[in-house]
Amino acid sequence: AAVLAWSLGEALLKGKASMLGAASGAVAGLVAVTPAAGFVGPMGAIAIGLVSGLVCLWGVGGLKRMLKVDDAFDVFGVHGVGGIVGAILTGVFAAQGLGGTGGLTPDTFSMGAQLWIQVKSVLFTIVWSGVVSFVAYKIADLLVGLRVSEEAERQGLDISYHGETAYNR
Numbered sequence: 001a002a003v004l005a006w007s008l009g010e011a012l013l014k015g016k017a018s019m020l021g022a023a024s025g026a027v028a029g030l031v032a033v034t035p036a037a038g039f040v041g042p043m044g045a046i047a048i049g050l051v052s053g054l055v056c057l058w059g060v061g062g063l064k065r066m067l068k069v070d071d072a073f074d075v076f077g078v079h080g081v082g083g084i085v086g087a088i089l090t091g092v093f094a095a096q097g098l099g100g101t102g103g104l105t106p107d108t109f110s111m112g113a114q115l116w117i118q119v120k121s122v123l124f125t126i127v128w129s130g131v132v133s134f135v136a137y138k139i140a141d142l143l144v145g146l147r148v149s150e151e152a153e154r155q156g157l158d159i160s161y162h163g164e165t166a167y168n169r
Helices: 002-014 019-033 042-067 075-093 111-143 150-155 157-162
Strands: none
Touching: 002 019, 002 042, 019 042, 019 075, 042 075, 075 111, 150 157
């Protein structure tokens, strides 16, 4: 479902779908359904795939441009956005009325309550990851630095750091 949604979205936006887009859509669908595995039914999984395919397509294009991020391999647009979408939609499609299991306590399952739990968990994870990443960034900056010297960059890191060239010029 995510492959079809991504491919259709790409065809509408760019005039044609691509194999890279189809592969990215497949990964986005797998990432998005992972939090829901064991809690949603087949139709819920298909719905999560359709939504994640389109939202992740936007994540690798629109969101990346909007945030001005250097994400050459679209890791956040596919994995980050797909994981967020899947985690939140688990709270919706785990409902028994939509073919899900009703979570760990089916007798007392409330879609609104579970959706709020999922959103809080996503927000907590974003904050936690941001703080830990910032601390790791600062430690790396203090210990080894984050930039090479301008001279080393001008000369080329293959020569200045490894003493050899990777490509013949």
